Amino acid sequence: MPPPENPLTPARILEATEDVLRRYGPAKATVVDVARALGVSHGSVYRHFATKAALREAVTERWLDREHDELSAIADGKGPAEDRLRRWLAALFAAKRRKAGDDPELFATFMELARENSGTVARYLTTLLKQLATIVASGVADGEFAARDAAATARALWDATARFHDPMYASEWLAPEIDADFAEVCELLLRGLRA
């Protein structure tokens, strides 16, 4: 028997769960698989996560947290709001597209988890909307943008760019005209935003 890999922690379980999800996909990954990967019985996994759903939700949360860190740097950065907004939207689109393109199976796995855990996704959405609202508000403060309500405007920007960040549309992100379409939408929105 291999030396017991130290105490069983939630972190180690999450790591193993991600591995198992990568290997088998969301449909075939079982709690027994996770336990086997860790060299313990599946009963032990239930000591740390009450249900399989809770385990998958925790994985989803980790995944989304990693994603939003990339963007907060831009939102909180310096320079003209228009620049930051442009870069933020482009970075969001680029990150999603990269993930969808690099490993489509893993991305499909993630989409499946996201569908299951709409609550967690909603919380993540709130975080991103706050970042957008921060940029808009700073633009308004500088006199660059005209917007009554930064939060409502952030929401409008989010909705209007759905085709370029909603995973539902991932299959369209390979089309050659997608970059032109994205540029056109951005331009229209930024024109609408300027004071």
Added chain:
Amino acid sequence: MPPPENPLTPARILEATEDVLRRYGPAKATVVDVARALGVSHGSVYRHFATKAALREAVTERWLDREHDELSAIADGKGPAEDRLRRWLAALFAAKRRKAGDDPELFATFMELARENSGTVARYLTTLLKQLATIVASGVADGEFAARDAAATARALWDATARFHDPMYASEWLAPEIDADFAEVCELLLRGLRA
């Protein structure tokens, strides 16, 4: 035997197919059901439609054609382009929402057919984009709008309002804040469009 209901025509078959789809849903509706509804053998149906897929595609086309007629009146109407654009987008959203709300099952059936017949849907999309481009172009001609390329701008307007017309989002159309969200996106886009 009931009197043979006149000659068997494509139109009568389509009518019967819609009935059967309404009754049984897209998963259970069979060619034999359609034939039974018409009082003929299923072989006769194949005399008019080469395959079941072709039959369903013809139904899809009819469905979409009815939908786009409602809108072309607005696009080709008179008055300021901004007004027409606003009304066109609102009418599109209202029509979709009404259909999705009135008979969710029938709407789901339609969505299923639309998924199967992406080619037909793409042709319908082209028609709608042309209507949008017409409005934009007339606005540019009148000096109301500033847009380099009416077709590209039409596409941008379409993409930016996806959340309010893409059936994928139908479940969100019941939320109370959806009208405010729609108004906000419209406003932003129209501001961006004005000369």
Added chain:
DNA sequence: TGGCTGACAAAGATTGAAATCTGTCAGCTG
């Protein structure tokens, strides 16, 4: 004693044999 095991019941997924459906066509019928 605290953490882990593994047998277990209930829920859910898989499988393959039987039933149904699609698409064809030789021939019937008015």
Added chain:
DNA sequence: CAGCTGACAGATTTCAATCTTTGTCAGCCA
């Protein structure tokens, strides 16, 4: 002879029997 029928082969779907998975818990062991 034009239009329809119905038997048929192959493809697809259904359904019930079987197997797997989830979640619990009494008891083991370090």
